Amino acid sequence: MSSAKRTVDVLVVGSGHNGLISAAYLAKAGLEVQVLEAYQSPGGMTSTTEVEDCPGYKVNDASIQPSLFRTTTIMKDLQLEEKYGLKMRVIDPVHLQLNYDHTSLGLWRDAQKTADELAYFSKKDAAALKDLYSIIHAAVDIGLPMMQTSPTRPDPRAILELAKQSLKHRSELLAVGRWMRATEIEVLDESFESDPIKACVLIGLPFMSYDSDFSGWSLIYLGIITKYGVAMFEGGTGELPRALIDLITDHGGSIRCNAEVEQMVMRNGRCVGVRLKNGEEIYARRGVLTAFSPKRVLRDMLPPGTLPPHLANRVANIPTRSRGFADMKLDVLTKGQIRMDKIKAKRKDDIDPRLPANGYHNYEQVKAAQIACKRGEMPQHIPGLAQISTALPSNAHFAPPGCDVFWFWSGLTPNDPHMGWEAARKQAAETIISQSDHYYEGIEELQIYSRVRMLPDIEERFFAMDGSVYHTDPLITRFGPNKPAVGFAGYSTPIPGLFLTGSGTHPVAGISGMPGQNAAKTMLKVFRREDRKGRSAAVEEARFWEGVESADAYTGSTPPATS
Template identity: 60%
Template sequence: MTEAVQNTADVIVVGAGHNGLVSAAYLAQAGLDVLVVEASPTIGGMTSTNPFEPEAPGYIINEASMQASLFRTTTIDKDLGLSSKFGLRQTVIDPAHVQLNYDGTSLALWRDPTRTADELRYFSPADAEALIDLYRVIDAAVEIGLPLMQTSPVSPDIKAVLKAAKGMAKNRKELIAIGRWMASSQAEAIEDSFESDAIRAPLTIALPFMPFDADLSGWSLIYLGVLSKYGVSMFHGGTGAFPAALAKSIAANRGRIRTSAPVESLVVTNGRVTGVRLQGGEELYARRAVLTACSPKTTLTRLLPEGTLPRVLQNKADKIPTRRRGIADYKLNVALSGKITMEKHEKWRGDGIDLRLGCNSFNTYQESLDAAKASIRGEVPEHIPGLGHATTSFDQGFAPEGCDIFWFWAGITPSDPRVGWDEAKKQITERVIKDASHYYQGIESLEVARRDLALPDIEERFWAIDGSVYHVDPVISRFGPLKPAEKFAGYHTPVPGLYLTGAGTHPVAGISGMPGQNAARVMLKDFRKQDNGGLTDRVKAAAATENILSARFDKANSAK
């Protein structure tokens, strides 16, 4: 293969996070020549699993994410043969979450709602009945809404529309309740339904998408329906096993991945995106399109050359919200020289559950509300509500024998701390470890090393504007046909040859791959239209443009 051909492809995908890789795998499977470029030395983005070095040699960490919250709702595994051909293994975690109370009691959120309700009766018989009622409404909402999540929000597939309509007809008795629930704030929905802290607390701690008192934020509770119907899984070998399997699928279809290749800008020729320019000046050319899987705001305000978009459209791109909520994400990994224990809580339960396995919450409902308010004021909360997990309870190979890794994620920390980021991060980490040590005994005494990531660190490590794991603030005005912004939804952009995917596109963030799957389907549909119904003509188009691209490549190199 000549150097010029190596630097051209049908489609260039910018970003090897799991959504970018999902898109690339589908495109390569369809016969397109695909090249993925990734800024980091390793693939996976926020699903990366890498050695905990230099802080703790011999330890491995999931750098950001943990549970595959929505992956099992999709057909990605089956479509791409990730489990059957490329070694992906996953196990449903049940219970996926447990609310740990200070007094040693706990409430497990089981996949089976009746099992959760049975436990909840200990705290409140009324809440147990209310939970079953709420699940009935949420399950109906999932049946109606999920098909529309798995298609373009601006030109939905007719099969998805019909499936959603069928779900609506089947659950017509619940439509009023669904509307009431989704229109309310998250706090209102929770307090309307429940009186006990045991169930109120985890429904805020694990789901801090929008301000808890914001109208229309009640929709966040739909996660309960996904948990119940599909179950929440973890990948053997860490979250990084998912992008690793995708990379094998891409390679099997002759796709290519380049790491340590940060994109400096998009190449625009006669108003069309025709490639990318890497840091250092190397240019790569795309025959059909460029798909970016990074933050849409990064693409539209940093990578796209100034003046490409008309003023009004540029203004829409500039105003994509990434820091509007007042709260921000935080991530912590701690390497431990021994095993942490949870004897007090496990003894109370007496059912043999390994409480280290789930992503568990251990703050109160009021502490969550107070933390959100403090964060919006720019203060470091007294308590940092979040989810704790002993990674080595699932993958013992992540640490030396007899040792552990403690993982913690919080979505309620200040986005603009008054004391500055260095001091704020120090305070956040100290408070997390202090609170967690009451539930996970041994964290303080066994610590070998820690890696804590606050907003600036997440931005630097994962190339995410404002350290947003969502890429676009998950406010109600930025969903569906308005995500990431008007005129930029549906994976298309107004710029020919440029498509978007990733957490900042429809439908949501989290480990699902749905944005990547949807984007690939849209692109393939567009390409078939361009080729009058088939992709076979792309070969003729490629041959016609190869000489042009090669000449352009030679000219660019001779000018260096």
């Protein structure tokens, strides 16, 4: 995994799941691919790693639920289950809303089961939920085809499917438009009267300001739950990069860690490679694909003057810290087992409430938290999703027998806390652990280790500009041909040989794999087009690469004529 080749067909910079998915498709197409990763181990936000301070414990470093991933053909295309042993387990219900009196509301894959539970709190809301689902399902059917193709050069089949689904759901089109244009709070307040359903939805979807126009679109997640189900990877999230890396290496590719890229190498206006932080240069015959923050790539890693002023201005204005709130992650390791007996006793089924990703704040607390963050204050309540990683049987090895690993993620912490980051980390850990103990019984007493990662820590660990897990702020005005900026939205860029993928590109963040799949398809189309037309200055290019490869084989020196 540490091959140090100096010339390959394609360089992929960044080994998050989107970069690895692109690399897998490209390697399977017969291209020689090398993936460069700045961190000491691959996987990015899909990593599963050991906790150095607590031998015998592992954590999922960031994401845990591949929701939109299940809507794609990636598993089938790459034979990740059949050949590489990647398995997913659908979690059902995927979320529980835990109420202070220890009652709970489950979000089930079966919409009727969710409505039946909701009827306990409000029969009116149960009926309203089914009506809302009919609109959301139409939106999923209409929107998904365009998410799985280039936003600037869409596949004709995607356009045809869009037209087909629009015709099928023509009676819901007005309602879909009305719902998507509204604010998230407007949709919830108009649809429901009971706290559990409103709080449950709001906690898991802090992408935009809740009172922003067009934030209602985020409720489309409810449709993903019911139409496709939301899963976890058996054995930990890190099983996804593990399977992808096995595929890449099987097809002659390689992964190199501790290889931080400092600058793109340009020649005659084309990106031909990268320069590492240690000064080493590595070259790509066909292209360089970056799979991390596009703003960092385009603003900070190109030689000065590469982009014309109007494009450089667009890049400088890619939003990465505009929302006023940011994400954080808390890991808690325990010396015994966390119980949820009080929640379980109030339910009428035999589900394990430790397994779903659960929220436990009420609607007003969630809204107040976002307002506090925008003022630079740490919220009195920090809403988020909590999950016990060791509750999944295949993850039992995450901790010694009888012990647990507690995972908590919040999108509601300030991006510039007045109290400073050290105090904010301390307060976040104390607040979350003490408030969780009411539901996750014993966590406060049993904890032996906790680690908080806030904005600067996420930036440092995952090389994510401004600690943004989205890479480009998820504003509706930045979707499609505007993501990350006009002129850079189709995975290829105005710079020949340089391509983009990752959470900051179309369509979304999270474990979807769509940006990686779309980017690889785009690159293969570009390469075929170049081959058909004949690459410019073919003779000169051949001499250049001959010189590079000769240097690789005999001298190890940097070839001339690069700038």
